[in-house]
Amino acid sequence: MTAPAIEPTVIDAPRRRRKISADRSTPGVAFWFLLPSLIGFLTFYLYPTIRGFYLSLTDWNLVSNSGEYIGFENYAKLVEDPLVTNAIKVTLLYVVLNIGIQTVLATGIAVMLDRLIKSTLVKAIVVLPWLIPNVIVALLWMWMLDRNLGAVNLILGWIDVGPFAFLGDPDLVIPSLAGINVWRHMGYTALLIFAGLQTIPGSLYEAAAVDGATEWKMFRKITLPLLRPIMALVLVITVLGSFQVFDTVITATGGFASRPGGPINASRVIYLYIYELAFQRFQMGYAATVAVALFAILLVVTIIQFRILRANESDLAA
Numbered sequence: 628m629t630a631p632a633i634e635p636t637v638i639d640a641p642r643r644r645r646k647i648s649a650d651r652s653t654p655g656v657a658f659w660f661l662l663p664s665l666i667g668f669l670t671f672y673l674y675p676t677i678r679g680f681y682l683s684l685t686d687w688n689l690v691s692n693s694g695e696y697i698g699f700e701n702y703a704k705l706v707e708d709p710l711v712t713n714a715i716k717v718t719l720l721y722v723v724l725n726i727g728i729q730t731v732l733a734t735g736i737a738v739m740l741d742r743l744i745k746s747t748l749v750k751a752i753v754v755l756p757w758l759i760p761n762v763i764v765a766l767l768w769m770w771m772l773d774r775n776l777g778a779v780n781l782i783l784g785w786i787d788v789g790p791f792a793f794l795g796d797p798d799l800v801i802p803s804l805a806g807i808n809v810w811r812h813m814g815y816t817a818l819l820i821f822a823g824l825q826t827i828p829g830s831l832y833e834a835a836a837v838d839g840a841t842e843w844k845m846f847r848k849i850t851l852p853l854l855r856p857i858m859a860l861v862l863v864i865t866v867l868g869s870f871q872v873f874d875t876v877i878t879a880t881g882g883f884a885s886r887p888g889g890p891i892n893a894s895r896v897i898y899l900y901i902y903e904l905a906f907q908r909f910q911m912g913y914a915a916t917v918a919v920a921l922f923a924i925l926l927v928v929t930i931i932q933f934r935i936l937r938a939n940e941s942d943l944a945a
Contacts, residue, residue, distance in 0.1 A: 676922075682915035689909040701916035711917060713892055714900040715924075717801060721896060722869040724805035729865060730858075732809065733816035738846065740817065741824040750818070757815035765878035768807045769794065772879075794879055797893035804894060808875055812868075816861055823857030824850070859936035863929055870925055873898040897921055 683701055687694030705711055740750060756764070771778045772793040780790040793803040827850065835845045851858075873896070880894045881887035888895030888903075895903075897917070905914035 679915045680919055682912050683919045685912045687912035687915070689905060689911045694912055697912075701913050702920075704913065705916055705920060710892070710895070710900060711897075711920075714895050714897040717892070717894060718870060718872075718896045718898075721801050721805055721872060722866060724802055725808050725869045725872075726862070726865055728805065729809045729813055729816055730862065733813050733861075734820055736813065736817040737820035737824060738850065740821050742842070750821075753814035754818055755814065756811045759811065761811070761874045762878050764807060764811045765875045766882070768803075768810075769879045769882045772803060794882075794894075795890055797890050800880065800890065800894045804872075804876060804879060807879065808869070808872065812865070816865060819861050819864075820854065820857060823854050826857075827853045855936060859933060862936065863932055866928060866932065867925055870921070870928075871898055872896055873902065877902075 682694075684696060684698060685694040686697050686701075736753060740753070744750075759767075770776065772780075774780060774790050774792040774795065777793075779793070783789040783791070791799060793799050831849050831853075832845055835849060840848070876894055876896055876899055877887040880889055888899050898921075901914050901917050901921070904910045904917065
């Protein structure tokens with residue numbers, strides 16, 4: 628004769644009530660964990676953004692620390708300022724060169740790290756330049772690219788080429804600056820893409836190899852389509868960073884008693900122009916206007932990138 632079954636609902640009821648109570652208290656606990664980040668966001672991002680927009684509507688002077696409300700006069704001035712137009716053109720040229728070269732090289736390195744090279748030491752060497760501060764990198768390459776003393780011109784002299792004033796020639800300064808940043812950030816970008824490659828199942832490559840596909844065909848038909856989400860992330864990060872380049876430019880072009888942004892404004896990127904307006908000409912109001920315009924440009928560029936690359940979709944999930 629078997630014992631009568633005990634109703635589990637009666638015994639488990641207190642435990643269930645405790646679980647429900649714990650679940651209800653979770654949002655409050657999460658809030659306290661998020662509070663430090665929220666305070667940091669409000670203090671260092673949201674408030675400065677609102678303050679910057681307000682300053683763009685004034686003629687605020689940094690020396691007197693005062694100014695009057697002038698409405699959209701700064702924005703009207705912005706449209707007619709030839710230095711702003713030049714700075715945007717210079718910045719766009721830098722972004723195109725930097726992103727184009729960096730993305731291609733980083734993707735090639737990432738694929739080699741994934742398909743051919745398994746050494747952790749090699750991966751560490753690849754990312755090593757990214758660990759060096761920007762100012763140190765700029766100073767290093769400023770010396771190496773010097774027309775008279777630089778190692779690059781010395782090497783080119785062995786094959787009877789040059790010498791070139793890489794940072795003193797209006798036609799070479801932006802490609803040279805882009806090359807410096809490609810050298811520094813290429814390894815870091817490659818590791819980001821390499822991380823994305825780890826999400827692609829190896830069985831896809833094995834099946835393609837059985838069908839006789841070459842490495843190049845597997846790269847085009849498997850790797851690139853399945854890398855789209857991570858490539859969208861990488862491009863957004865690198866494009867935003869390229870538009871905000873500053874320390875490399877001011878260090879490399881300002882060395883040897885030269886004026887940053889030279890020669891003849893050929894390397895005066897938009898961030899450098901904002902810095903000059905605010906802290907050399909003390910026109911904080913107009914500098915804020917240019918900064919707001921840059922913010923709007925970056926917002927539009929980011930939205931376009933996400934739309935074109937369909938960053939929220941993945942062929943792997945399909």
